[in-house]
Amino acid sequence: xxxxxxxxxxxxxxxxxxxxxxxxxxxxxxxxxxxxxxxxxxxxxxxxxxxxxxxxxxxxxxxxxxxxxxxxxxxxxxxxxxxxxxxxxxxxxxxxxxxxxxxxxxxxxxxxxxxxxxxxxxxxxxxxxxxxxxxxxxxxxxxxxxxxxxxxxxxxxxxxxxxxxxxxxxxxxxxxxxxxxxxxxxxxxxxxxxxxxxxxxxxxxxxxxxxxxxxxxxxxxxxxxxxxxxxxxxxxxxxxxxxxxxxxxxxxxxxxxxxxxxxxxxxxxxxxxxxxxxxxxxxxxxxxxxxxxxxxxxxxxxxxxxxxxxxxxxxxxxxxxxxxxxxxxxxxxxxxxxxxxxxxxxxxxxxxxxxxxxxxxxxxxxxxxxxxxxxxxxxxxxxxxxxxxxxxxxxxxxxxxxxxxxxxxxxxxxxxxxxxxxxxxxxxxxxxxxxxxxxxxxxxxxxxxxxxxxxxxxxxxxxxxxxxxxxxxxxxxxxxxxxxxxxxxxxxxxxxxxxxxxxxxxxxxxxxxxxxxxxxxxxxxxxxxxxxxxxxxxxxxxxxxxxxxxxxxxxxxxxxxxxxxxxxxxxxxxxxx
Numbered sequence: 001x002x003x004x005x006x007x008x009x010x011x012x013x014x015x016x017x018x019x020x021x022x023x024x025x026x027x028x029x030x031x032x033x034x035x036x037x038x039x040x041x042x043x044x045x046x047x048x049x050x051x052x053x054x055x056x057x058x059x060x061x062x063x064x065x066x067x068x069x070x071x072x073x074x075x076x077x078x079x080x081x082x083x084x085x086x087x088x089x090x091x092x093x094x095x096x097x098x099x100x101x102x103x104x105x106x107x108x109x110x111x112x113x114x115x116x117x118x119x120x121x122x123x124x125x126x127x128x129x130x131x132x133x134x135x136x137x138x139x140x141x142x143x144x145x146x147x148x149x150x151x152x153x154x155x156x157x158x159x160x161x162x163x164x165x166x167x168x169x170x171x172x173x174x175x176x177x178x179x180x181x182x183x184x185x186x187x188x189x190x191x192x193x194x195x196x197x198x199x200x201x202x203x204x205x206x207x208x209x210x211x212x213x214x215x216x217x218x219x220x221x222x223x224x225x226x227x228x229x230x231x232x233x234x235x236x237x238x239x240x241x242x243x244x245x246x247x248x249x250x251x252x253x254x255x256x257x258x259x260x261x262x263x264x265x266x267x268x269x270x271x272x273x274x275x276x277x278x279x280x281x282x283x284x285x286x287x288x289x290x291x292x293x294x295x296x297x298x299x300x301x302x303x304x305x306x307x308x309x310x311x312x313x314x315x316x317x318x319x320x321x322x323x324x325x326x327x328x329x330x331x332x333x334x335x336x337x338x339x340x341x342x343x344x345x346x347x348x349x350x351x352x353x354x355x356x357x358x359x360x361x362x363x364x365x366x367x368x369x370x371x372x373x374x375x376x377x378x379x380x381x382x383x384x385x386x387x388x389x390x391x392x393x394x395x396x397x398x399x400x401x402x403x404x405x406x407x408x409x410x411x412x413x414x415x416x417x418x419x420x421x422x423x424x425x426x427x428x429x430x431x432x433x434x435x436x437x438x439x440x441x442x443x444x445x446x447x448x449x450x451x452x453x454x455x456x457x458x459x460x461x462x463x464x465x466x467x468x469x470x471x472x473x474x475x476x477x478x479x480x481x482x483x484x485x486x487x488x489x490x491x492x493x494x495x496x497x498x499x500x501x502x503x504x505x506x507x508x509x510x511x512x513x514x515x516x517x518x519x520x521x522x523x524x525x526x527x528x529x530x531x532x533x534x535x536x537x538x539x540x541x542x543x544x545x546x547x548x549x550x551x552x553x554x555x556x557x558x559x560x561x562x563x564x565x566x567x568x569x570x571x572x573x574x575x576x577x
Contacts, residue, residue: 007034015061024048027498038062042077052078052106069107075114078106080123083153087333090567092160092303093127093150115151125157126150129570150568156333159304163336164574166310167206171345171575173315174205177291178230186226193352198223200347201292201320208340209296209322211351212361213515213539216296216322219351221251221258223320227292228257234292237261237309239300239513240469241487246515261295261305262466263487264288265312269463278461280308287314299323300468300512302332303571325350326368328536329564331467331509339571346575360541367535372556380409383546390426390524393550394435397427400520400546401504402439409518409544413440414455417516418505419537420523427524427550432505440504447476448497456483457503457510464490468513470503508537517543524550529558 004026011034012022025033028047036043041059044050055077059067068074082102086094096115103111118124131145178186183202187195197219200207209216220236227234234257238244241260248258266281282288293313295301298321301309313319323337330336341348353361359377366373375382385400387393401416418436423429437443443451450456454473458465464485465471471483471490480493481500492500501510505522519541523529529551538545549555 005031005034008037010034011037011062015058017058017061021047021050023498027495040073040077041067042071042074045077045081046084052081070109072114072117075103075108075111076117076121078103078108079114079118079151080153083124083151086568087153087156089565090329090333090335091569092156092333093152093568093570095568096149096151099151123154125152125154127152127157127570129573156303159307160334160569160571161574162307163303163310163334164571166307166313167319167340167571167575168577169315170205170310170313170317170319172205172577174318175316177202177227177232177318182230186230190222191352193349194219194222197349197351198226200349201294201318202227204347205318206340206346207318207320208337208346208348209320209351210325210348211322212324212353212364213297214361215351215354216324217247218354220294220296220320220322221247221253224257224292224294225251225253228253232291233289235259235264235290235294237264237293237295239297240466241485242470242514243297245486260466260469260487261309262461262469265308267461267463278463280312282312283308284311286312288312288317290314290317292318292320294320294322296320296322297513299327299337300330300509301334301336302330303334303336303569304332306334306336324368324535324539326532326535326563328509328512328530328532329567333567334569334571335567336571339569340575343572343575360538360543360545363545364535364538367531367538367559370531370560372534372559381544383544385546385548387427387524387548387550389550390431393427393522393524393548394431396548397432397505397520397522398435398439400548401436405518405520405544405546411518411544415516416518416520417511417514417540418520418522419508419511419540420505420521421508421528421533421537423501423507425524425526427522427548429501429505429507432522433502436504437502447473447481448494450476450481450497450500450502452476455503456500457506458499459501459510460499462490462492462496462499464492466513468510470514508533508540511540512536515540515542517541518546519544520546520548522548522550523555525552525554529555530562530564531559532564534559 004022008022024047041062042055044058045055082099100111108114127150129148224234224236236258238260244258244260267278268281270279340346359375359381363375385396387396397418401413405411405416418432420429441453450473452473452475456471458469461467471485474482474484480491481497521537
């Protein structure tokens with residue numbers, strides 16, 4: 001199950017680089033990685049997790065005395081690395097001053113020249129924003145504000161612009177999907193907020209709904225059911241196929257009406273694509289045959305995936321994007337829902353809870369409001385399990401999954417999802433997975449670290465499955481790892497096996513595409529705790545939530561004080577037109 005070219009292994013051995021890094025470099029840099037790194041050893045900075053210090057060490061091992069701080073290749077690589085790190089933090093724009101200061105700290109003799117080299121290569125753009133003027137015209141002689149310039153990775157700048165243009169196009173080409181009498185009929189008997197939600201979706205090209213996951217999903221089904229009943233081509237679109245299968249169960253809708261976004265866009269192999277890229281068959285030249293697309297769980301859409309979706313919708317189609325208020329931001333750059341709301345160009349409808357809800361709903365709603373409260377849970381819907389530290393938290397989580405929850409609640413272990421703030425740390429997803437695998441499916445990891453029966457999750461997009469899609473390994477052969485996903489079994493090529501992670505325990509950002517009968521949230525001190533993260537983790541549970549509390553007072557403090565970090569984006573301006 002390994003597919004690392006011999007010349008790359010030899011290069012890393014000669015340079016004294018860690019062996020596991022070779023697999024990551026092969027996956028990120030693709031064919032010819034060794035030749036590329038010999039030509040430009042600082043290209044190693046493109047591999048996730050590599051630091052500038054490590055790249056410099058590697059460059060000295062490859063180039064010897066020719067590896068100098070003022071090498072243009074080094075400056076360019078550092079600019080890309082800095083903007084890539086900003087993108088990982090959710091930003092699509094970065095002020096030039098921040099980049100120049102960081103380059104100075106990295107001992108780049110001429111930071112401005114390094115930026116110019118990166119611009120010349122085309123992977124970085126200067127994004128110019130014209131200033132906003134007050135309604136009053138400036139007085140003669142007044143200094144006009146200068147346009148604001150930012151740096152951006154070309155990939156994300158182009159995606160954000162495409163998303164803005166696509167959303168604007170949908171707004172401008174939209175007309176009522178049904179006549180007034182029919183819309184009135186569709187709204188009959190609905191609560192006021194649901195009535196407003198349906199009316200906005202049927203009359204407006206782009207609409208935002210806010211509410212709890214269950215309310216968003218049920219309202220989406222109601223809308224699509226009404227639209228399809230009047231001859232419209234409508235679909236409910238989910239982040240994963242697992243979520244689509246769960247939502248479609250008992251929904252009484254034609255097959256294919258509830259569909260995962262990945263499958264809807266028709267991913268296809270493309271030998272010419274960049275390493276790791278997924279190419280979709282649907283787009284501007286081959287639009288979807290839809291009048292209405294409803295994405296009830298759109299909080300995880302970054303600007304790139306949003307751009308792909310809106311470009312695939314034809315003129316006149318209506319798009320509804322839903323999300324929890326204060327939801328965890330997307331794992332990728334951008335903040336699509338928040339920017340749409342901030343633009344004041346689309347209707348935003350808040351959905352009230354359909355009923356009083358139970359302990360789970362009460363706890364999650366309180367967390368969204370900034371309070372960590374104790375809730376009455378006579379049916380053990382919520383259980384708090386204290387732990388003294390990371391090691392004990394892992395031990396408690398394994399007990400809950402393998403014994404307590406199945407025995408006390410009748411929910412089998414394969415329906416229990418463990419989540420953690422991040423992959424690393426003493427009680428992170430990686431440590432939790434190691435402990436859970438030892439109990440639930442012990443084995444040597446003979447297929448690229450996996451064994452038949454292992455629970456997995458897609459951590460980077462595959463042609464066969466979206467990020468966050470859960471699956472189970474069924475076997476392996478020379479062609480790759482066989483994985484059963486909700487949409488069917490797929491073979492993951494050896495080169496792509498690194499895109500999978502063990503899936504008994506998953507970082508919250510990766511778990512958000514599927515809700516589960518039972519969730520064990522392991523929250524330890526020192527993790528990336530915040531109010532949006534905790535609310536999202538708790539909201540993944542359908543019937544039962546166990547909170548392994550190893551964070552002490554830091555958990556309540558994070559819920560009370562720590563919101564999502566600000567993101568620098570420009571979609572709110574782009575959708576105004």
